[in-house]
Amino acid sequence: MLDAMIIGAGPAGLSAAISAAQHGLHVEIVDEYYQPGGRLLGQLHQEPDGEWWNGIEETEKLLEQIESLHITIHCSTSVYDLQKVNKKWVTYTDQGNWESQAVLIATGATESPTPIPGWTLPGVMSIGAAQVLTNVQRIQPGERGVVIGVNVLSFAIARELQLAGVDVAGMLLPPPHLLSKSEGVPQEVLSSLLRFSHLAPSVLMHRGAPFVKGRLAKNLVTAFYPEKGMGVWGIPLQLRRTALEIKGKNQVEGIRVAKVNRKGELRNAITHDIDVDFVCIAGGLSPLAELAAIAGCKFIHEDALGGYVPVHNEKMETAVSGLYVAGNITGIESAKVAISQGTIAGLVIAKSLGARMINGKINEALQEVESRRAAATIQFHPHVISSRESLYKTKKTQ
Amino acid sequence: MNKRIYTHPILENLSTNEEISFSFNSETLSAYKGDTIATALLANQIRTLRYHEESGSPRGIYCNIGHCFECRVTVNDYPGIRACLTLVEEDMVITSGKKLPQPLKHGGEENA
Numbered sequence: 049m050l051d052a053m054i055i056g057a058g059p060a061g062l063s064a065a066i067s068a069a070q071h072g073l074h075v076e077i078v079d080e081y082y083q084p085g086g087r088l089l090g091q092l093h094q095e096p097d098g099e100w101w102n103g104i105e106e107t108e109k110l111l112e113q114i115e116s117l118h119i120t121i122h123c124s125t126s127v128y129d130l131q132k133v134n135k136k137w138v139t140y141t142d143q144g145n146w147e148s149q150a151v152l153i154a155t156g157a158t159e160s161p162t163p164i165p166g167w168t169l170p171g172v173m174s175i176g177a178a179q180v181l182t183n184v185q186r187i188q189p190g191e192r193g194v195v196i197g198v199n200v201l202s203f204a205i206a207r208e209l210q211l212a213g214v215d216v217a218g219m220l221l222p223p224p225h226l227l228s229k230s231e232g233v234p235q236e237v238l239s240s241l242l243r244f245s246h247l248a249p250s251v252l253m254h255r256g257a258p259f260v261k262g263r264l265a266k267n268l269v270t271a272f273y274p275e276k277g278m279g280v281w282g283i284p285l286q287l288r289r290t291a292l293e294i295k296g297k298n299q300v301e302g303i304r305v306a307k308v309n310r311k312g313e314l315r316n317a318i319t320h321d322i323d324v325d326f327v328c329i330a331g332g333l334s335p336l337a338e339l340a341a342i343a344g345c346k347f348i349h350e351d352a353l354g355g356y357v358p359v360h361n362e363k364m365e366t367a368v369s370g371l372y373v374a375g376n377i378t379g380i381e382s383a384k385v386a387i388s389q390g391t392i393a394g395l396v397i398a399k400s401l402g403a404r405m406i407n408g409k410i411n412e413a414l415q416e417v418e419s420r421r422a423a424a425t426i427q428f429h430p431h432v433i434s435s436r437e438s439l440y441k442t443k444k445t446q
Numbered sequence: 447m448n449k450r451i452y453t454h455p456i457l458e459n460l461s462t463n464e465e466i467s468f469s470f471n472s473e474t475l476s477a478y479k480g481d482t483i484a485t486a487l488l489a490n491q492i493r494t495l496r497y498h499e500e501s502g503s504p505r506g507i508y509c510n511i512g513h514c515f516e517c518r519v520t521v522n523d524y525p526g527i528r529a530c531l532t533l534v535e536e537d538m539v540i541t542s543g544k545k546l547p548q549p550l551k552h553g554g555e556e557n558a
């Protein structure tokens with residue numbers, strides 16, 4: 049029997065395995081992908097100091113430690129059930145079952161779809177699919193495409209596509225319907241964009257950012273926002289254009305777009321078509337948490353964390369004994385935060401199983417999460433810090 | 447077109463890999479070792495992995511990381527294999543799902 053089974057070989061699962069094994073635990077990792085690294089593998093962005101955050105290199109650093117600690121990773125292994133049987137955890141996978149004293153679920157996040165007419169055509173894919181194709185598998189998603197949905201992730205990935213020689217003909221708003229809510233309203237999108245103006249070498253973003261706080265200022269900026277869009281790294285950012293329909297017979301051939309007013313409403317029926325051979329849909333991320341539900345965790349809905357998250361405390365413990373969570377399953381944040389959360393989980397599991405460790409080790413790790421969170425280059429939601437604080441406070445007083 | 451990205455301004459160059467051959471819907475194709483079924487087909491300019499069981503509409507990858515099951519194909523007679531998660535292997539036999547007959551729909555209109 050294992051001391052701990054770790055589900056997910058992303059940054060959270062890998063770092064948890066490292067800190068647990070460093071304290072003498074016998075841990076193994078399962079992951080359904082064909083190589084370890086999770087969504088860290090595809091990441092490639094420039095930090096404000098000009099350094100590149102290269103997900104492949106960051107993954108290699110973690111894997112070097114995994115190797116020196118002789119931790120086994122079972123790739124291409126999908127977990128479909130998780131149960132406590134006679135005080136032991138059993139992880140059920142398509143490659144057999146494992147027993148362990150503790151389980152850490154580090155399954156990360158999933159992309160929320162934004163269905164629009166034509167989205168089942170081959171050549172339409174999620175923005176994350178294009179990221180993996182381009183940066184990990186090194187094949188272009190197409191020659192010329194558009195990105196539907198303007199958010200921090202699509203912004204970063206549009207740049208990655210461009211670096212790899214793919215022509216990004218524009219970034220557009222999703223169609224104004226119920227599912228896309230504020231993501232379809234130019235004013236709201238613009239103000240959320242200004243939160244990550246540090247990623248964009250653009251005059252309006254830099255000069256505009258400090259001023260666009262109030263509603264009036266936002267109205268002014270969106271009113272003056274060029275109708276044809278504004279170039280960000282040469283990619284037209286079209287906050288006044290919405291994607292209506294993806295066209296094509298057997299695969300993507302084009303996209304029909306229409307003008308919208310500042311509130312995201314269709315101004316008139318004038319539309320035009322853009323020739324593209326691929327389309328990326330960026331609907332945002334939410335925690336991938338089904339296994340935690342199967343294992344008996346309670347859930348709480350937090351917009352700032354990306355949706356429903358299993359109830360847990362800052363030590364990554366759930367209310368179910370022997371069951372832990374870390375990384376994006378606890379809320380959508382950057383990989384650096386996921387790494388530090390994994391370290392905490394590994395230490396806390398080791399401690400619960402009687403491992404000796406230096407006093408203050410866990411507190412140190414807790415502080416590291418907080419400082420990484422505060423310094424994150426990619427912040428998925430502006431209220432993530434306060435949301436975490438209130439979640440962990442409620443748990444403590446229970 | 448889905449072209450391979452051999453050189454990159456920041457990432458390392460793609461080291462050309464060992465070629466392997468496999469079949470897709472009875473056609474023999476080649477790809478690189480390390481390709482998934484999905485990327486192996488994309489490199490051959492094939493985007494359609496299957497046809498929807500009911501509507502017959504063509505489908506390709508959507509999420510490319512195992513979440514959506516849009517990419518399911520039959521591999522060596524096993525159905526429901528995710529093309530985005532499965533590495534292509536020498537002599538692998540891959541086939542697409544096809545539109546199924548719907549004898550109960552609209553009084554059996556599609557009863558083919």
Ligand SMILES: Cc1cc2nc3c(=O)[nH]c(=O)nc-3n(C[C@H](O)[C@H](O)[C@H](O)COP(=O)(O)OP(=O)(O)OC[C@H]3O[C@@H](n4cnc5c(N)ncnc54)[C@H](O)[C@@H]3O)c2cc1C
Binds near residue numbers: 056058383
């Ligand atoms: C498509 C996508 C793109 C992203 N791009 C960026 C980006 O560019 N920059 C950024 O800062 N953040 C990005 N993120 C956020 C990302 O989630 C975090 O940066 C970080 O990778 C989270 O780490 P994690 O270990 O929690 O999860 P992940 O890195 O997602 O790793 C989870 C692992 O669990 C495995 N898994 C899930 N379910 C099962 C199961 N049932 N059985 C077996 N294995 C399973 C998965 O295969 C995966 O390898 C992205 C997220 C997604 C979904």
Ligand code: FES
Binds near residue numbers: 508529
């Ligand atoms: S493309 Fe989504 S599971 Fe393969």
